[in-house]
Amino acid sequence: MTVWVLGDQLSPDATPLQHDDHVLMIEAHAFGERLPYHPQKLALVFSAMRHFRDDLRERGYEVTYIEAETFADGLDRFYDAAPGTDLVMMDPPSHGAGERFRHLVESRGGSLTLVENDRFLTTPAEFDSWAGDAESYRQEHWYRHVRRETGILMDGDDPAGGEWNYDDQNRETPPDDWTPPEAPRFLPDDVTQEAIEFVRERYPAAWGSADEFVWPVTRDEARQALDHFVETRLTEFGPYQDAMLDGEWALCHSLLSASINLGLLTPHEVVEVVEDAYRDGTAPLNSVEGFVRQVVGWREFMRHVYRRSMPELADANQLGQTESLPEAYWTGETDMKCLSEAVGHVYDHGYAHHIERLMVLSNFALVYGVDPQELNRWFHLGFVDAYHWVTTPNVVGMGSFATDVLSSKPYASSGNYVNKMSDYCSSCPYAVSKTTGSNACPFNALYWDFLKENEELLRGTGRMGLMYSHVDRKDDDEWAEISARATEIRQMGRDGTL
Ligand SMILES: Cc1cc2nc3c(=O)[nH]c(=O)nc-3n(C[C@H](O)[C@H](O)[C@H](O)COP(=O)(O)OP(=O)(O)OC[C@H]3O[C@@H](n4cnc5c(N)ncnc54)[C@H](O)[C@@H]3O)c2cc1C
């Protein structure tokens, strides 16, 4: 057997690599032209694959590494040289990918065995047995189930510290004189530099800057990034998890998603190292639990919800949203301080932290009325950690509320949320306290307009009662002004004058 290793399966301890020492890797290039992918995303994947190839060779594996236009072209070349070879691969999480690869291999006279993907903490069988026939799911229930089953952050039958969730300690904003610890920088070596040059030449339409590439491209670097996070940022990760600060793109976030999604780190080891920090007394429980929930709860949950909800999930649009993305998502040019910061972070780094993704980038698109599929494409092309299996449930499900399969209410808010969790509004030309009028914060009128427009679906949903009690207090004159301002803002979004 030969192990076919995909670009997001770069783990030397992956199960198939323990049984066979012949490896196939195909670096396919044409997919990078389907969307204007961020150059750091493309360079990261190509560089990490090339490093992994070299690492496997040093470990004694015989690696066939093919650079080709498509996987089909790569397999043609592979099977010309090695007819009839049987391949084994870890089942990729993106919908239908495994079967597509199997078809490509079989039509060239080989066979492809798909085995369990051990780059996740939980298996499809475990989730399916927990979920049964359910068609909608709640993360908190799944999270508690996994902790009970695995013993992660548990003291016997009870959650460590007695509570499942320490969110009430994790919504602080830093004091004015606070500066975040510096984010680790893994500067491009020759292999990465070559990948960046290749990407610059091959993909001139790519969206984003390749200038500040600092991502880990090997397992050693990813381990250093994990250790650096635990030593320097984990303690403040919890309290400042939801905060946003002018000029700061990373704050105390781990920046590990790209490494975990590539397979350079396993979720198991990440959680273990973080839990150890709590057990050693070097990190507080609210930060450790907050982080563990992201990985054990959200990441696993998203993977399984996606698996069970595709293909319908990708096309879901229960609110019937049809607007195109405002120009500012492409140019970053907007007076809206929060939006220009978040888009700028994506353009410069291929990254924005969770609250920027959820409460600025997708929240604004949601209340503005953006088509969820268009938003999903933007997230997919713009982020270094984006893969269809993880971007789609986060953007279409969580961010756009295009389906209620994974949450009972939309993550929609007015400018108040941004004002509470950031220092942006004080330096923004828009007034967060105003809903209508020429300098009123664009979030505000759009938010009320969104609630009004979607009243039929949302009024009875989840925990929306309080919001609709405010809706009910507005009179016809107020609604007319809100509607006019929302229309004006949408036009400004289209014109690029927001
Ligand atoms: C609209 C939207 C789009 C997103 N798109 C992606 C994406 O393309 N790829 C991606 O990996 N994550 C995505 N996320 C989830 C989350 O925002 C990122 O994983 C996180 O911001 C990555 O930064 P970090 O490593 O510094 O994370 P931290 O804040 O340090 O969190 C720790 C880890 O938890 C995991 N995690 C946390 N939340 C999620 C989640 N909702 N889904 C999956 N994993 C999670 C990640 O592995 C992350 O590295 C998205 C979230 C939203 C709201």
Ligand code: SF4
């Ligand atoms: S005032 Fe509105 S647009 Fe400006 S930063 Fe605050 S929330 Fe964003």
